[in-house]
Amino acid sequence: MAHLPYFLASFTWNYGLGMTWLVVPLYAASKGLSGAELGILFSLPSVAQLAINLVGGAYVDRVGGKRIMLASSVLLAAGAAAMPFAWDFWSLFGAQMILVLARATFWPANWSIAAELPGARGVQAGRLNAVSSAGQILGNGSCGFVLALGGFNLTFGVLSALAFAALVLGLGTPQGPRRDTGGKGLFDNYKALIRMPVLLYGALCAYLSALPFSLSMSFYPLLLQFLGFGEEASGVLLALRAVGGIGAGLIVARFVHTGPGSPWPVIAGAFVAAGVGLQPLVSHWGAVGAFMFALGAGSGLMTIYFQVTMAEIVKPEMRGSAMALGGVGWGVSHLTTPLIMGFLADRYGLVSGFYVLGALSLVVVGLVAVLRNWAFARTTLANPA
Secondary structure (H helix, E strand, C coil), rough: CCCHHHHHHHHHHHHHHHHHHHHHHHHHHHHCHHHHHHHHHHHHHHHHHHHHHHHHHHHHHCHHHHHHHHHHHHHHHHHHHHHHHCHHHHHHHHHHHHHHHHHHHHHHHHHEEECCCCCCCHHHHHHHHHHHHHHHHHHHHHHHHHHHHHHHHHHHHHHHHHHHHHHHHHCCCCCCCCCCCCCCCHHHHHHHCCCCCHHHHHHHHHHHHHHHHHHHHHCCCHHHCCCCCHHHHHHHHHHHHHHHHHHHHHHHHHHHHCCCCCHHHHHHHHHHHHHHHHHHHHCCHHHHHHHHHHHHHHHHHHHHHHHHCCCCCCHHHHHHHHHHHHHHHHHHHHHHHHHHHHHHHHHCCCHHHHHHHHHHHHHHHHHHHHHHHHHCCCCCCCCCC
16 A cells, blocks of 8 residues: 555556547647658657666666656646647647657656565566556547547646646655665666666567557557547547556466566567557457457566566666666667658558568567577576565
8 A cells, every 4th residue: 555656646647648649649640740740750759768768767776766757747747738839840849859758757767666666576567567558548548538529728738637646646656765876977887787688688678568659659540540430439449458458467467477488578579560560451340459459468568578577687776777778679669660650651551551560570579589598698687576
């Protein structure tokens, strides 16, 4: 119960995040942006996300995850409040940049807090991902109805209120102790971590786990619109991806383990690749929902595997930096996926873009399978709680 405010804050923040995945692409499209402009809008700010992610991870090790998580809530509220005043590409770009900074600071802090909770790390990571997915479900599912009832301005107002609520709830999160830095510089932890192959492997796993998020924030709403689904149905179908994440977090998380012999990253990656590449082949709501569920399950399992691996290979005082460094894969996904999809959609069509991206995802799954032994060579798992 002492950690209930933390889980409630994570739930509320992710409720707002789920709303952005539907409202921001549709709002940008309503302003007449082309496919290439949409791709740039959702990709270019991710360059800043890569840098802010690393800075945020370093500060998590210095000041604790709670303070960084609270700052992320403030940024989410500010980005949502700025959106209704955006009228062209550059003003949309500025508001989107604020939302990207909120995501970049939230995840390293949130994962670091979860890694310090008492109990088995796989179970706690599963609970966190289940709570996060539940928030995303309600955000996705309700956003379409809020849009239909009140339009874009009301929807962004609700999003700002949710971010403020996450800030208030986050104040009740227990503050972890400040770490003894021993006089080290802010980025000294990265000098040691960057030499560990398993960190690069973790970034590759994070890339796969983030791929559904990247698409949900950019081109999945447009694909559902192309398949003939309205705003309300699109919100519900996108929410099924998060339902799959809940199932992975509550049912399978306790069985997820790390190490070179673990099959979980390959299993999870295969679900992600299939969910992306095969989605345009179906148009019935039941089949579309099934693929969304599989996509969410794969993404959730890969996220849990990534969190457990990062938590167990480093000392507690380096955990924020490790989470951020491995999480660079998230930033790379947010940077490259919309750009690739925007180019493919303009040149070959939206459906063909999903086919190609699914094939590329399968190649990444193959790399994950091949590189496991190399990644864990000379790596000793620490703190195997």
